[in-house]
Amino acid sequence: MVPVRRVGYATFRQLVHVSATRIIPAGFVIGAGMEAFMYYTGFWNTALRKEGERRAEAATQMEALRQASAAKPPATPQLR
Numbered sequence: 001m002v003p004v005r006r007v008g009y010a011t012f013r014q015l016v017h018v019s020a021t022r023i024i025p026a027g028f029v030i031g032a033g034m035e036a037f038m039y040y041t042g043f044w045n046t047a048l049r050k051e052g053e054r055r056a057e058a059a060t061q062m063e064a065l066r067q068a069s070a071a072k073p074p075a076t077p078q079l080r
Helices: 013-040 043-071
Strands: none
Touching: 013 043
């Protein structure tokens, strides 16, 4: 018995081949273009500066919380 091949339906192997030969390189090129654009427009400098500011602010908040929790005595549970 000869297998019947449907017209218009791609086999899994054909889909993998299309993905490997067209979609993956296209995604690589688009991603590289986006990275180059962000580098040349100064995006990374701005992102690094903002991330540093966020981390510094978080560190000061954590230090304030540590000092506040060290100043208060631990709460004792009330038994009824």
